[in-house]
Amino acid sequence: xxxxVVLNPSPACPDFPWGGPTIDYLITNESxxxxxxxxxxxxxxxxxxxxxxxxxxxxxxxLIITRGP
Numbered sequence: 001x002x003x004x005v006v007l008n009p010s011p012a013c014p015d016f017p018w019g020g021p022t023i024d025y026l027i028t029n030e031s032x033x034x035x036x037x038x039x040x041x042x043x044x045x046x047x048x049x050x051x052x053x054x055x056x057x058x059x060x061x062x063l064i065i066t067r068g069p
Contacts, residue, residue: 004025005025006027010032020059021047033065
């Protein structure tokens with residue numbers, strides 16, 4: 001059976017080897033998401049289509065962005 005892959009890259013590392021195994025759940029805060037994807041998390045609500053190719057490129061199935069303390 002397959003084990004889900006959960007990654008919480010805190011702090012975000014620009015040298016992470018994206019494209020390896022599929023990441024089922026990527027958990028980041030807002031600033032890490034911006035650093036990793038180059039987009040504002042607020043744009044998920046207005047322009048989710050900009051995020052889809054980036055998630056696919058990094059092989060991320062589900063992105064969870066935390067907010068606040």
